[in-house]
Amino acid sequence: MAEDPWLTEDEMATWRALDRVLTRLPRALEAQLERDAGLGYMEYYVLAGLSDQPGRTIRISRLAELAHCELSRLSHLISRLERRGLVRREPDPDDRRSTRAVLTEEGHRLLVAVAPAHVALVRRLVFDDLSPAGQRMLREAADRIVTRLDEVGA
């Protein structure tokens, strides 16, 4: 951790650009979800993840792994969604420590209603005018970063 620490001019410019994406892109997506459905970014992806599971059901701890989200946060979040009738908790018959989250019909309807606009915004912000080569590079860069994140245990 001791050696020449600083970034080159080029790296600095790249980092600034990436940093702006990091801070503004989630904010923009969240704003749209909030307006259209009263959902936060994480709430949306929890509902979306849930709808992909067989029976639209999944153990809460498993969902936390998928969302890279702490159990405590997810518990509060699910309580909010439950109050709104979008998900429901049910005990896991196989393991009585465990709780399962189930996407309700109403939750599914909300998700189906809001998803197209969300996907359209992702397409517009990220993929419009991104060449296939550019997209491949972007994915490779992102995958490398995720690999590094796993390495440092974050």
Added chain:
Amino acid sequence: MAEDPWLTEDEMATWRALDRVLTRLPRALEAQLERDAGLGYMEYYVLAGLSDQPGRTIRISRLAELAHCELSRLSHLISRLERRGLVRREPDPDDRRSTRAVLTEEGHRLLVAVAPAHVALVRRLVFDDLSPAGQRMLREAADRIVTRLDEVGA
């Protein structure tokens, strides 16, 4: 907003990778700053931005633009930093509505103490094993996304 909304298989994979970076990279950087200096991500960049200004001083509203941060949030944030003696407020002589934030000597010392480890982590997570071509692509992709964000006014 009506046409074929869905993402291709490839786009979906790219988006998932990007999404993981969006959620986990800031978290990892923030965790390091929090451990080493008790600073949040935004707090660090506010101090860093401040130290780049002549006289380590800047109008608060200008700082909010630089950090793409709302005034209210910045005001609370600066109050916290002020309580810790890292910055100080002073009235702007040119415009009496305005307040200026000044980085204190102690704030500067903390910044200098924590910056190397932060930069080293950025280098490790983002730039190690990123080819010059890859870096150029990454920056171009990020810049395009920022341009789109400006277009939709986010």
Added chain:
DNA sequence: ACCCGATACGTGAATGTTCAACCATCGTAG
């Protein structure tokens, strides 16, 4: 059968962020 560490949550307090006011000052049209 019993003990003990690990796993799967839930909860309440502390902290941070957003939202909706509010006040003071500035620039300017009339």
Added chain:
DNA sequence: CTACGATGGTTGAACATTCACGTATCGGGT
């Protein structure tokens, strides 16, 4: 010069997230 909208900033309440702790269950080892 004055009234009025725009700008700069603060504040407090509402809401979300994190942290530390508590509880119940599970899976072994002995």
